[in-house]
Amino acid sequence: MRKIAALYSGHAPHFRTFHEPKIYQYIEKIIYLPRFQESDLTDMDVLIVPSQLHNKLLLEAAPAIIRFADNGGIVVAFGPQPWEWIPNQKWESRPTNFWWWLEPGADSGLRLVAPDYPLFKDGHLTIQACTWHQHGVFHLQEGMQSLIDMKDGGSLMYVDKVSSKGTWIVTTLDPDFHFGSYFMPATEHFLVGFLPWLASGEI
Amino acid sequence: MPEIKIVKLDGGHAFGKEGRAMAASNEPMDHVTNLDQYELATADLSLFNVLVITDFIDQEYLLEHKNIIEDFLGEGKIVVACTHIFRPWLPGTNLFMPKNIYKHSDYEMQVVKADSFFRGVDMNELAYRKGVSGFYSRGYHPLTNKDVEVLLSFLDGTPITYIDRSTTNGTIVAHSARDLLTYATGENTTQLISKQFMEWLGEELEYLAGGKQA
Numbered sequence: 001m002r003k004i005a006a007l008y009s010g011h012a013p014h015f016r017t018f019h020e021p022k023i024y025q026y027i028e029k030i031i032y033l034p035r036f037q038e039s040d041l042t043d044m045d046v047l048i049v050p051s052q053l054h055n056k057l058l059l060e061a062a063p064a065i066i067r068f069a070d071n072g073g074i075v076v077a078f079g080p081q082p083w084e085w086i087p088n089q090k091w092e093s094r095p096t097n098f099w100w101w102l103e104p105g106a107d108s109g110l111r112l113v114a115p116d117y118p119l120f121k122d123g124h125l126t127i128q129a130c131t132w133h134q135h136g137v138f139h140l141q142e143g144m145q146s147l148i149d150m151k152d153g154g155s156l157m158y159v160d161k162v163s164s165k166g167t168w169i170v171t172t173l174d175p176d177f178h179f180g181s182y183f184m185p186a187t188e189h190f191l192v193g194f195l196p197w198l199a200s201g202e203i
Numbered sequence: 204m205p206e207i208k209i210v211k212l213d214g215g216h217a218f219g220k221e222g223r224a225m226a227a228s229n230e231p232m233d234h235v236t237n238l239d240q241y242e243l244a245t246a247d248l249s250l251f252n253v254l255v256i257t258d259f260i261d262q263e264y265l266l267e268h269k270n271i272i273e274d275f276l277g278e279g280k281i282v283v284a285c286t287h288i289f290r291p292w293l294p295g296t297n298l299f300m301p302k303n304i305y306k307h308s309d310y311e312m313q314v315v316k317a318d319s320f321f322r323g324v325d326m327n328e329l330a331y332r333k334g335v336s337g338f339y340s341r342g343y344h345p346l347t348n349k350d351v352e353v354l355l356s357f358l359d360g361t362p363i364t365y366i367d368r369s370t371t372n373g374t375i376v377a378h379s380a381r382d383l384l385t386y387a388t389g390e391n392t393t394q395l396i397s398k399q400f401m402e403w404l405g406e407e408l409e410y411l412a413g414g415k416q417a
Contacts, residue, residue: 010261011214012287012299032263034241052259054215054240080217099333181258182287182301182341 001199002045002074003028007036007061009053013180017050017191020179026195033057038064044073046198050176051079059085069164074203079174080135086170087163090139092154098133110156114147117159118202125197129189130157134172159203167203205408207401210251211384212240214259232384234401244268252408253281257382265292276373279411281404283376285383288344295370296377301342302357310336311358319354320383320399321364328391338388340380355380374407 006018008030017023018030031040033053041047047068049058062085069075069087081091100106112120112127119125130148137154140146143162146155148171157171175187175194197203238246240260248254254275256265265272269292276282276294287299302309311330314321330336343361346353348370355364367375376383383400387393 009214009216009259010263011216011259012262012289013258015262015289016287034261034264052214052216052218054261055217056215056239082217099335102333102335183337 001026003043004046004048004195004198005029005031005041005044006048007031007033007050007053009033009050011052013052013177014050015180016182017176017180023191023195026199033061036061036064038067041068041073044068046074046076048176048198049075049077051174052177055083059083066164069166069168071165073166074169074198075166076169076171076198078171078176080172081138081170086168088141088144088160089170090141091136091172092139093136094134096133096135100133107151109151111149111151112147113149114145117145117147119147119194119197122197122201124201125190125193129186129193130173132173132178132184132186135174136172138170138172169203204405205252205412207234207253207404207408208251209235209253209255209384209404210238210246210248211235211255212243212257212260213237214240214257214261216259218259235384240264243271248275251280253283253404255283255382255384256286258286260286262286262288262290262292266290268292273371276371276375279373279414281374281376281407281411283378283383285378285381287342287379288377293375293377295348295367295375297345297347299342299344299379302340302361304337304341307336309357310340312340312355312363313358315353315356315362320396320403321355322399323392323395325392328388328393332388338381339386343379344377374411 004027006027008014008018018027034057065075077086081089100108108131110127110131134156137150138158140155140158144158144160146158148156150156160168175190178184178187179191272282272292273294284293288296289298312326329339332338340363343363346362348367350369351365351367353362353365356362363380364378384397
C-alpha cells in the first residue's frame, strides 16, 4: 500500500472527513497545515491537498508540495483553485449549478473521456460517484490527460505526468468538504472508491 | 443601545474568495470586520463586542487560544458559533453530533421560542431549497446546561440554535447551522433571520451592558 498523507486545515469538514474510520485507515499521516514542514513528506508516497485551505498557508506550503511531486510523489488536489499554485494550472471559475438534476432530461454535463483509465476500468469509481456539482473547470496543457470533461469545455478531473517526475491528480470536485459537512451522499461513494485506488491501484 | 461591533473570523478559503460560492459570508457588511482567523491571537479585540465563528475556521487553533474566547466572554461580550464544534473551545458546549437522516423530512425544523430572531420565518422555506432539504443544519450540540434558551430545533427536539447566558459572564450563541449573519434560501422569509439577528445583537448588548440586570 502506498503511504498517503493528507493536509488538514483544522476546520470541521476536514476533521470529519479525515477522521472517519473508513477514510482514516487509508491515511498514514494527517498533517496539520499550520505546522506543515517539508520533512513531514519524507517516506510518503501520496499527498492529498483538500479543498478550502487557508490561502496563505496553502501558498506557503506549495513549493514543498511541488518539490514532493518533482521527486516522484503523487499529489491529489481537490476543489476549486482560485490561487495559482499547481504546475501549469489553468483554472476557470464557473457558476455552480446545484439544481441541474431537477431539470427535465437532467444532464450533469460530465463526460467520462477515459473509461480505460484504471480508476474507472478497475471498478474503483463510476461516473455517478463523481456526480454532484462543480465550481469550475481546468484547461489542460499538452501531455496532461483528462479523465472527465465537461460538455461545455474544460476538464473536471485530470492526471498530469508531464509537469513533474511524479503525478498530479487534480479535480475540481470537493468530496472532502461535502462528506465532512454531512451532506451529499455521492461524495462518500467517491471517497470510498478513490482512497483504495490511491492506496494500491494503478495510477 | 450600544453600537454593534462584530469581528468575524475569515477562514481564508476558496469559497470565501470574491466571486466564489458562499463568498457572501465574507462580503462587506455594516458593523462587521472580517479578520483573518490566524490573527485572533494578536488582534485588538477590545474594539469589538461580538465574535462570530463560522465554518472553515480552524478549531485546533481556537482550542489553542480558548483563553481569548473565554476572556472575551468574561468581559460580558457575545460569541456566536455557526459551525459544527468538534473541539472544546467554547465554554459550556458539547461537541457536535450528526443527526440520523433517513428521509428528507428529517431535516425539518421548528421554532422553539416564538419571540426570537427566527420569528416569522417559514420553516419550510428554511428547510427546503427547490424541494431539496439539508442545506441548513445536519446535526446538533447536545445540551450541557439546562438553563440555556433553545430557539430552533429539529422536529425531534434536538437543538440547533441556543443561547447560553449562564455559563459565562457574556452570551454564547451556539448554532449548528449556516451563518446567522448572511444565510438565506432566497427571496423569502429566511431573509428575516440576518436582519432580526442584528437587532437581537443590539438588544443583547444592551442587556449585557446592564450587567445582566435586565
